[in-house]
Amino acid sequence: MRYTAVLFDLFDTLVRFDRERMPEIEVSGRRVRSSAGLLHALLRDHAPTVGLEACYEAGLESWREAERLRAIDHREVSAPARFRHFFRRLGLDEAALPPGLGQALIDAHRGALGRAADFPAHHGPLLRRLAARYRLAVVSNFDYTPTALDILERAGVTELFRAIVVSDAVGWRKPRREIFDEALGRLGARAADALFVGDRPDIDVAGALAVGMDAAWLNPERAPLPAAVAAPTFEIRDLAELAAILEP
């Protein structure tokens, strides 16, 4: 068999993020999908001057700032760091708030995201068959490992993966080699014996190829390959096509 290990990206590969499943709120006369209503409900009693709109804007701003920092060198900005920025934006001193409130906000946000992740029904049987033949791992760029674990648990597939590696725990995001190396190390697999499956050419394909893995690009929209990215080993429209590659 050509591979001993298969590693998967999480969002838009194993699960699809469905924004329509996020709570709907009204901000400045607009309907938006956001966890800000949940955060506001938790904050309201302790910071009565903070309105829903301010919560929404601070959430957005903290996300933008985290994305700005991540783009510099692919270092992950964890959820606790992002929420410290959120409190600062609201002019709140986190130390003066009740202990555990910051964690409660992170958990509320985590819950909303977890419920918005859709696990396609045909992915379960496929992963189960692959787990019988290959060592499987998840390698995800995400700011909070418990959210990724929730999503896999809800999908009923956690036990199929020998390693679940999320960037907040590693400190580095794909395409940095550190996070791929961590996953391969935990699988006890060599890069040359591993296939990486992901939807982002610049992150998943480029990162995996750079460490010496083969890469399957999940490209359902038939997007053109960016000029800067080397061609993936395989290109697929749906995860189901892995059967032809991995179960000859």
Ligand SMILES: [Mg+2]
């Ligand atoms: Mg992805």
